Amino acid sequence: MASSSEVRQKGRSGTKTFIGGVVEGFYGRPWTMEQRTELFKREQKWGLNTYLYAPKDDYKHRMYWRDLYCAEEAEELTALISAAKKHNIDFIYAISPGLDITFSNSKEVAALKRKLDQVRGMGCSSFSLLFDDIETEMCAADKQAFSSFAHAQVAVTNEVYLHLGDPETFLFCPTDYCAAFCTPNVSQSSYLHTVGDELLPGIDVLWTGPKVVSHKISVESIEEVSSILKRAPVIWDNIHANDYDPQRIFMGPYKDRPTELIPKLRGVLTNPNCEFYPNFVAIHTLAMWCKAPADPAPRDVEMGEEEQDPCYSPQKALTLALADWLEEFLNTDQPTACLKKESSDEEPMQTDLGEHSYVPGPGENPLYTAEPLTLDDLKLLCELFYLPYEHGATAKTMLHELNWLISHSQAEQTSEWCSTARQFDDMCEAVVRMFNRLSNVPNRKILYDLYNYICDIKSGVNLAQAYVKSLGGFGKPSAQLMSADPEPWGFRGGLSGEFQRMLPGHGNRDLFKYQPKTSVYCIRPYCAEDKLDVQKIFVQMQRERQIKLSSTTEPPLISDILTTGELAPSPQCALVLEDDFGVCGYMLALTDAKEAAASIQRDTSDSLFEEFPSLVTGQLLPRVVDPSPAKQMMGQLLTSIRSSGSRGVFCELRHTDRRMLDFYTKSSSFRPLEMAGLPPDVIAMGTTL
Incomplete structure (x- = not known):
């Protein structure tokens, strides 16, 4: 007998299992085969069940979609599909022919079928056709054959679906894949109405929510689009995606999606950061969200402002994820933490503390010992790199206090100003300690994905810390801030920053004195x-x-x-x-x-x-x-x-x-x-x- 949780997750889709997992759908360097296999293990451990293969920079997925995989590529893909099956993960192969396909050309459709047949021969039983991020103007031949762009896409999608013989899972990504793209709106979109009316019922539709990167996804918005599509959508969630800005990375918890959505959805796939290892929190917390109980027990304490969902707490999910992630950081994936200096050119490198190990004498500096990374360090890391529409609690406090200290620096330094300055200095020191501990973690794979980001935040914090000290007379003015000829690390942003500062309203965006503009007024x-x-x-x-x-x-x-x-x-x-x-x-x-x-x-x-x-x-x-x-x-x-x-x-x-x-x-x-x-x-x- 199925559990109540399993029954609930069938939702509107009858006997189909709720899709929960990861889509590798970003622009940039694809993940390696080793990383994908590691992902399958994590998904199985955490209770997720799906992986959608859609890396934009796999040329044979998008740009050269007609080309078959060579023997070596086919061998790799076959091994990947087998690894997914081994861990009970539904491997969905996606293809994006929309850049240049002629929908009315039977040879083009035959090429599409031939490509998917090849992948089916590798053991794949689930597929997806993606028509996102493409031009909407049809060529002359297609205009003669189809009454609209939507009719052209749906006709080819239905034909491919039938050719594959009712595959286990088949996903369709529309060109209008969020409410912001719909003309004039969701309920009046002729494109979505055509998709809902004409797409075969066994085909599921991907949807990102109100926007490409949606801040919040409401039950009402999903009910609206479901009524037009005549099916519950699968959310392609870009809340942790960072391919649109290489200076950002997001490690906050999965949030602002009420668990009331679960029975109204076919599933949720997160399209996370381009860097593989920093996605631990994004995927871990999504898994907890997907497993939220249908009938939660009443809470003994009153919920805070961000804890309005009785079935799922983003902060609790984050804490649990960080506890697991800390173990990953402390796992040694290479022996770098054990290396010590060679005592001579002839003596081989030592990796143990034998009788010849160096011992400092009286009055000499003690040996350097790296402090271990703590749970508080990881919490701080995530709060500094939280989510697209909000900073974490510590980051908000630092920005608020820095703004207050600067705006009140002209008055006589009061006890309140000095106290706030000390608090700000303590928070800056915590960031530096976090950087130092992260730099010395045994697991270098995670560190290498994070290093550019933590270097950047440490540099920015150091500059702000030095500036506040100079304002309060606690130290000399920072040469990096005050010099007429600073070092290149004393100013931020490169050419992109120069352009941005020349535009109205962007002179102080580095400190986010105001939150990033997210609304259209x-x-x-x-x-x-x-x-x-x-x-x-x-x-x-x-x-x-x-x-x-x-x-x-x-x-x-x-x-x-x-x-x-x-x-x-x-x-x-x-x-x-x-x-x-x-x-x-x-x-x-x-x-x-x-x-x-x-x-x-x-x-x-x-x-x-x-x-x-x-x-x-x-x-x-x-x-x-x-x-x-x-x-x-x-x-x-x-x-x-x-x-x-x-x-x-x-x-x-x-x-x-x-x-x-x-x-x-x-x-x-x-x-x-x-x-x-x-x-x-x-x-x-x-x-x-």
Whole structure:
């Protein structure tokens, strides 16, 4: 009798087993046969069951897909398929003919069948046709034969599937393989509708989620695409992929995919980092996610912000993975850790501590002994190289503290500044210790995959550490930072960095003062229907800053009554900001604030109203981490106000609203103003037009 877990994992796909495993589908140097065999062993040990062979740089997989494998290549591939079977791993051979296939040419389709027949002869029983990352314009011959690109792909895929005789597993990767590629959207995509209607039911469809590299994948989004495809998709998950940026690597846990997805999916395949050995955490935690219980036991403690799934905890999964990974690091794969100096040119190299081993004398330096790598070191490593859309906890703290130390360095060094500087220095030292211990681990294979990344982070941390020490007077200014002719390691990024720094908004990206931009924002005119959303944002931001509105004995702020809707903004002087989740910010203005001040019995005799007759107010939700949309909205409003004949604009800001204070101070020409009638916790700032 099957267990409840096995039954649940059959999901919508009837008796088919839930696909869980790894796709080698990245651009770059493919993994070696030895590494793939090691992968099969790990997958079997951790409970995964699938490997999809799709390395973009196997020429006969993609560029020269028509060419058959030579005898030597066929022998290697046969051995690999046998190794997968030995470990109960379903080996899926993928081929990507989409770069140049003529779908209407029977000889081309015959070549495709012949290639797959060759692989079937090697013992392979599962296959995949991939049409990702290709041009969507059909050639003239195909346009005459097929009504659309989707019809052409589906016709060939169905024919190949039938030719192979209902293979054990058959996957199809569409050209529109994520929601972002669908025109105009998933539910109205004619391409996806054709795939869903015409693709044979035994063929499964690959899908990456909302984006190519999806931050989160929701149950609702999967239900939507499943209804169009008429089948549960297999997620090709790029959350740990790094082939798009050789300076990044990702070792955080599998997360932001609720386990409620499992019964709604055909399976999940992770397409991880190009480097093989650093994928330990990615694959280990995916395996734990796939095994999440259907009916979890209630937790005794309250879940944290990132622990909302009662069936799977990313942090617990990470801790368990790191404990296993530490054993891998400490396994000796070559005797480098035991080597010692030769005592003479004639004496052979010694690898044991015999009677001739060197012993330091009194007053001499002791022999160097490498400290062993710890679990805390690995946790720090993963937090420094976490996931595409977020840094780990320690990295976030370091960036926050460095930004605070720099921005408060001009004031007298307070005890708070000195304490924060010491904490930052301690964290930098921990990074250096982690680097030193990693550099001396016995397992050099893992180290070599990580070395470029840990060298880079150590260098960046050392520079930041030296700079903070110089700010606090703890050390001399760093020659690397201050020299007019620095060494090449004193500046980052090479030619790519030079280009990036010449573009707007990218001058400080090395330190990620702001999180990487991940949203597409829309700025549009305010309308009556936006009134409630603007009020909600206003109230939320007041609560988050624990602001008490003006008491009944004080006149209300003009900006408050403008935001709450008691006062309407001037024509052409109101904008809202939208992202994928809805309205997330606003900018409103009055061209004649003096008239509004009189209506609420504010002192209007102040001569500043003559110089600054107009008012602007705005707010952004915390999820808007990119400052550029606010700058664009402010620029548009100031242009509209100027065209009305106004001479100047002012704003009213509470001292606790540090974010907007920082915006007006650093992002524009606003300066503090003396204005009568303001509560003590409010300041005014203005700019002339």
